[in-house]
Amino acid sequence: MKTYVIERNIPGAGSMTQDELCGAASASNAALAKLSPRVQWNHSYVAGDKTFCVYLAEDEDAIREHAQLSGFPADTITEIKTRIDPTTAG
Secondary structure: OEEEEEEEEOOOHHHOOHHHHHHHHHHHHHHHHHHOOOEEEEEEEEEOOEEEEEEEEOOHHHHHHHHHHHOOOOOEEEEEOOOOOHHHHO
16 A cells, blocks of 8 residues: 545635534545545645545555545645654654
């Protein structure tokens, strides 16, 4: 499985209520259930009119299929090649 960050343009995402976020997560989970084990949702960041979602997937096509089934856009899909953090400096 590869790691991807998906940028989704969703107007008003940052002002969604907890109930609306719950509904969005439920819609995503329903799509994931249909695609399992080809794609897994790790977590998302919600900011302004965007979400940035971290997924594990076989390939970009699995991400696009999830977007189609869930009804959420996948405006930019970026494969993560490696990860660094403060401990990378040694």
